[in-house]
Amino acid sequence: MAACTQTAPPFTFSPAQVQVLKENGSDPLRLGTFTAGEHATGVTGITLRSATLASPYGDYPSYLKEALRQELDEAGRLAPNAAIEVSGVMTSNNLNTGLAVTGEGELEARIIVKRGEATLYNKSLLAKTTWDTSFVGAVAIPRAITEYPRLVSEFIAVLLRDPDFLAAIK
C-alpha cells in the first residue's frame, strides 16, 4: 500500500493566522505567480520512502499559493485588482520520515511584495517542523503525509511573525 502515489491533504486556513491578517492592516492584496526556483527540490512531488506525495493543487508552489489565498480570503483581504501583489518562489520543500524517532519537514521560499514597480518586501524564509515518527512504514508514511499542511501553515506563521512583511501589506 505504501509503494504508490498519495495525495497530500488539502490545506485549511488557521483561524489564528486569519485573525493576525485582520488585525494588521486592511489594504486589499492579490496573489501573483508562485513558481519553483532553479534547483528546487520537492516541488512537483515529495519522496516518502517508497511512496510519492503529490500536491492536490498540481504542484507545491501552487499549494503554497492556495494556502495564502485561503488565509487572505478568510480575512477579507483578497481582491483580484488590488495594487499590492504577493508572489513567491519555492526553493526547497521536503518531508523526511526519519527511521526511528523524529520526522522533519522543511519549506523554504522567497516571498516578494510589490506595489506597481516598487518592491516592498523581498525575503527568503524557512519553516521547519518536527514530529514523532516510526520505523514502521505503515505508520511513518501516513504521519508524514498529515504533517504537510502543518508545514505550510508554519511557513505562513513565520511570514506573519515578520514585522517587515506586516508593514508591507498594511
Add this chain to the structure above:
Amino acid sequence: MSFRQPIWLLLAAFLGLSGCAHPIAISPNLGELPHTANGPPIQKKVGYYISDADRAKMVKSPGGGGDFVEYPLYANLEPGLYRALSNVFANVSVIKDKNDIRALTDSGVSLVFTPVITTTSSSRNIAFWPPTDFSVTIVCTATDVNGKQIWETSVTGVNDLTSVSTVIHDFGVTGRNASEAALRKLQKALEDAPELRQ
C-alpha cells in the same frame, strides 16, 4: 519465548497489522462550505472557544484489520467551525478565555460558541486499515458573555462505505466527508435558530 515470536511480531509490524494507530487528516474541504453569496445574515460579533488541550488532543478510533486511525480532531475541524460561523455572523473571533467576562464585553462579543466533537469509524475490509465508514457529531452550545446558555444543537455527519480503492489513495477521505456533512448541518442549524438573532 521461541525465536518465532519476534519474527511474527516484526512481520505484523511491516504489514501494518499490529493494532497500531495510523495518522490521518479529516480536515474538511472548505469548498464544501462556501462563503454565502450575500454575506452573513446576522450582524453580530461572536466568538468560539476551543481549549488548548482539545486543540492539541489526538483522537483514536477504529480502522480495518484491528488497527486504529488517529487525528487531531479539534484542530482539523476548527477552520470549518470558523467558516460555518463566519457564514452566519458578521464577525467571528477566537476566544482564549470564555470566563473572562470583561475581555468578552470589551471586545464586543455577544455570543460564545463551544463545540464538543466526537467521532466513530470502522472498516468493512479487514485487509486495509483506512476506515471505509466514519461519522462526526458536533454538539455546540451558545452562551452569552455571562455564561448563560441560550442555545444548543447536536448534528451528525455520516460517510457510509467509501470503497477501498478510494481510501487507499486518500486515507482520510471518509473522515473528511463526514466532517463536511456535520459542518453543513451545523451552519444550517445556526441559520435557522431564532434565539441567535435576538
